[in-house]
Amino acid sequence: MITLRMLCFGVGQLAFDKEAVPTLALIGIDKGGTSEAFVQLALRGFGASETKELCCLCRASFLQVYRCYDEAFNLSFTGQLTVDATPRYLYHHAVADRMAAFSPSTTILVMLREPLSRIQSLYNHWQTTGKIAVNTSIPLQEHLQLEFAFLSSKETRASVSALFNSSSVDAFEVLQSLRSRIHSCTRSMGIAACTKARHWQDTYKSSVRPYSYLLSSLYDVCLRKWSTTMLHPSRPGKFAVVQSEAFFANESHLLDLIEIPDWHVQRKQLHVNKGDFHHEYSDAAALSRSLAMRLRNWLEKPRLSLLSHLHEMSSMGALVVPSMHTAGNWWAKKWDSSHICAPPEADSICRKCACK
Numbered sequence: 001m002i003t004l005r006m007l008c009f010g011v012g013q014l015a016f017d018k019e020a021v022p023t024l025a026l027i028g029i030d031k032g033g034t035s036e037a038f039v040q041l042a043l044r045g046f047g048a049s050e051t052k053e054l055c056c057l058c059r060a061s062f063l064q065v066y067r068c069y070d071e072a073f074n075l076s077f078t079g080q081l082t083v084d085a086t087p088r089y090l091y092h093h094a095v096a097d098r099m100a101a102f103s104p105s106t107t108i109l110v111m112l113r114e115p116l117s118r119i120q121s122l123y124n125h126w127q128t129t130g131k132i133a134v135n136t137s138i139p140l141q142e143h144l145q146l147e148f149a150f151l152s153s154k155e156t157r158a159s160v161s162a163l164f165n166s167s168s169v170d171a172f173e174v175l176q177s178l179r180s181r182i183h184s185c186t187r188s189m190g191i192a193a194c195t196k197a198r199h200w201q202d203t204y205k206s207s208v209r210p211y212s213y214l215l216s217s218l219y220d221v222c223l224r225k226w227s228t229t230m231l232h233p234s235r236p237g238k239f240a241v242v243q244s245e246a247f248f249a250n251e252s253h254l255l256d257l258i259e260i261p262d263w264h265v266q267r268k269q270l271h272v273n274k275g276d277f278h279h280e281y282s283d284a285a286a287l288s289r290s291l292a293m294r295l296r297n298w299l300e301k302p303r304l305s306l307l308s309h310l311h312e313m314s315s316m317g318a319l320v321v322p323s324m325h326t327a328g329n330w331w332a333k334k335w336d337s338s339h340i341c342a343p344p345e346a347d348s349i350c351r352k353c354a355c356k
């Protein structure tokens, strides 16, 4: 149904519930622009906590979740616009269900960045800052080759096929089980599932956190879990999916979705640091054009699944920016080799592989 708001503002605006804690959850994804979005939301009165990634719903019990939000926001103070911007929520095995139980009327915002760019950005961030215990001692190219070997091994092939072909909820379970297999595979030696990727085992030490760049690019599997849990046609405007590239090009693509409700009472003005962008990428984050193309081809079916899901979500009241009909954006068009950037003098290598 087209509402008056939609006629005035394009895709429409988000709806916020005074009782919801948090009012808004920015659930993903890492390197999708969530830091800058958090800053812009804080400037508009969202916040109450200077910590962006509260991860309160990572806690298992209802009481722990409540205490975490109470500590962050002081829940005795009503009328605040609160935000929990934790990008890892999108993938978390339990958070969607916890959110539905703890605060079903929280508004959900997901920012999705074209997967190839996100992978390079994330690897580069971890490698150059060294802040996180994820293994970046091998170049990204090698890491991805190991992942492809693992995901096409005899032991994982059936699960990967189920992942690409199952219904939403089944696929989410398969994804979680594969992620945990990668976890144990990379943490311990001699696991049968790792046979084909023996080098992978040798590469990791038990102290480093294993991470699958490939599995974390299957956005739609997780998004389906979230939409099944939190999107209801009777509550339009409570779920938005915004493409990071649209936000990067013009932040109003996101900010125009947000109208501050009348009931809002500002408790304190936050002084959050502005997000930093446009990092130089290190050589270790570079990929060969052929691997970049392999990745793109691997992601083509998930892209089509995402696109059809966005249509369904939109018909159920979700806001999707840019619309699936807007030409020239990554979730609406097939990628080919012309979308893999590389300087002419370094034909086989690309530092930032994705280009328009």
Ligand SMILES: Nc1ncnc2c1ncn2[C@@H]1O[C@H](COP(=O)(O)OS(=O)(=O)O)[C@@H](OP(=O)(O)O)[C@H]1O
Pocket: 029, 030, 031, 032, 033, 034, 035, 036, 087, 121, 122, 124, 125, 247, 248, 249, 251, 275, 276, 277, 278, 279
């Ligand atoms: N407004 C704007 N314009 C252009 N680019 C932008 C913008 N906001 C964020 N970015 C880019 O987003 C990447 C950082 O994303 P996140 O803030 O989500 O990172 S984090 O997960 O919170 O660490 C990081 O990407 P890379 O530079 O490619 O690493 C930022 O450059």
